[in-house]
Amino acid sequence: MQIIDKTLRHKVGWIAIKPENTIQCLYSLKLRQIPTMNIGKTLSNCLNLSITSKSFLPQFELNLTTLFVKRAKFVHIFGIETLAIYNTGILFEPFLGLNPNLFIKDQSKNIFIILLWDGYYEYPGLFFWDSKQKNIGFNFSDIFAKKMEL
DSSP: OOOOOTTSSSOEEEEEOOGGGHHHHHHHHHHTTOOEEEHHHHHHHHHHHHHHHOOSGGGHHHHHHHHHHHHOEEETTTTEEEEEEEOOGGGGOGGGOOOHHHHHHHHTTTSEEEEEEOSEEETTTEEEEETTEEEEEEEOTTSOEEEOOO
């Protein structure tokens, strides 16, 4: 794994994966003691609980930030708190009222975010799921998102 420049304001890396290789990728990250979070699964569990308790959604962004902070761990090879995320499509659901681009950029100021990406990538930092709908996805063209290899 490559070293990240901790002096950058935003610390974002990405690893291109194929859906059929997700388990291998997660295992490789686990061996390197890099924490991971399945965003879709984690949030759907939280949202299912909040339907009855009404506790998660009203302060969604704050609660999501708390999840990121709790899941991130100091990784010695990077020298910084790190979290690898995948299955991120739920972040773009309109009912959440979240700007996923700003949220990830904000988190990346304190946590090295590694995006495990199984969609399309277009230089200089556009990530999208469907080549026909490039408006839905992450736009990191204004920050440096480092391509990484396992």
